[in-house]
Amino acid sequence: MTAAVTIDVTAGFSGDVLPPVPIDEAASRILAYCTSRHSGWAVYDLAGISARSTGLLDEVSTWSLLLANALNGRIELKHIADFDLARRREFAHRIGRIPADQDLHHLTHDQLNAVIHACQFGFDGAWAPRITKLAALYRPRAVPVLDGYVGMAFGYQRDDLSLKVQRFGLNRQERIAAIVEAMAAYLHDHPGTLAQLRAEVSPTVPELAAAQPGSQRPLIADLRLLDMVVWTAMDDRLATGSGLPPKWLGRPPGAHIPCEAVAPVPITALAVDSADRPPGSVD
Known part of the structure; x- marks a missing residue:
């Protein structure tokens, strides 16, 4: 009997790690997540594609940190205020060292270290669980979303990706490095597994296809697809551990959400006819 294909990105980690995820379960969760109007799929992933194509993510602004809220980043006024000019410059510098056109698992040693360095950036209240949600919008092929669920998946x-405490002999920065390196290694060693997952889900969600018309690259990078597998599996694990039904596994897919659903709408100046002017207005 042929062994079932699984996604085992946490192999080698200690503690209560996320066990291998059967690929059919991963596909079920991905289809539910990517057809849900209230997940991050449309407002983060698809909107991010649009934002990059229009140049919105060519710079780091005062309000950039708010974009993390599209993936439940819980950014507050204090965080925006503390994301001052010096920190924006440092964040932009770290992002600028990461190639925009390379996948995490194809980076050189120095480029991988640049990704780790970017993921380790942060300040009080805005460490990896929040800051990587922003960084991944700028470099979605190379920067993973390291939120609390992902940290828990790795034991x-x-x-632990925010606090300085030691865990398994590692501090925060070392834990971040360990997860990034593990994800890069998994993607490098198992390209066929991600390709199989794409083949199963892309008939329903064509944006997840291995390549798009006129391009050799997928709209959604392998890294982000792996992020979604880990996050939804961990979300279900926590739900069932609390005696609740899984949130994603077995949930019927919803209607397809295309990129056009979140396309920007330009504001065009229109001449106002006199009949449309409010009473009392003058030229």
């Missing part, structure tokens, strides 16, 4: 506590 850490939910806040």
Whole structure:
């Protein structure tokens, strides 16, 4: 009997790690996530594609940190205020060292270290679980979304990517590095597994296809697809551990959400006819 294909990105990690995810379960969760109007699929992933294509993500602004809220980043006024000019410059510098056109698992040693360095950036209240949600919008092929669920999947506590505590002999920066390196290694060693997953889900969600018309690249990078597998599996694991039904596994897919659903709408100046002017207005 042929062994079932699984996605086992946490192999080699200690503690209560996420076990291997059968590919059919991963596909079920991905289809539910990517057809849900209230997941991050449309407002983060698809909107991010549009934002990059229009140049919105060519710079780091005062309000850029707010974009993390599209993936439940819970950014507050204090965080925006603390994301000052010096920190924006440092964040932009770290992002600028990461190639925009390379996948995490194809990076050189120095480029991989640049990704780790970017993921380790942060300040009080805005460490990896929040800051990588922004960084991944700028470099979606190379920067993983390291939120609390992802940390837990690798055997850490939910806040271990924010706190300085030692865990398994590692500090926060070392834990971040370990996860990034593990994800890069998995993607490098298992391209066929991700290709199989894409083949199963792309008939329903064509944006997840291995390549798009006129391009050799997928709209959604392998890294982001792996992120979604880990996050939805962990979300279900926590739900069932609390005696609740899984949130994603077995959930019927919804209607297809295309990129056009989140396309920007230009504001065009229109002449106002006199009949449309409010009473009392003058030229």
